[in-house]
Amino acid sequence: MNLIRIDHVSLNTADRRATHAWYAEVLGLHGTLHDQLDEPVFLGAGGAQLGLFGDRRPGVRHVALATDARSQERIVARLDALAVPYRAEDHSASHSVYFADPDGAMLEVMVPTR
DSSP: OOOOEEEEEEEEOSSHHHHHHHHHHHHOOOOOOOSOTTSOEEESSTTSEEEEEOSSOSEEEEEEEEOOHHHHHHHHHHHHHTTOOOEEEEOSSEEEEEEEOTTOOEEEEEEEOO
8 A cells, every 4th residue: 555644533522612622722723613523623734634523432533544546446455355344435535445453443545636
């Protein structure tokens, strides 16, 4: 896999508004709040962000690894060959594949479209 970067880390929060305020005050990171708890509020610059969710128990939601389309295709083929369950999602800013590691940590292998 051609790992370009860790694109973002998504966090589940107990109180997204309070967590957003904390990151703004402590680290100077800002994002646009909205009420859709299962959609992230991204903090920081594109390609180096935290995504805040509010629809699950607090903790790390997933780590997003940015790659190129060819590498993502190879990963999907490997997941199929190894019978590792995954789901694909098209986002406006990326094409993503989500799957869990052996310990249940969720990974996103994404190809940025912007």
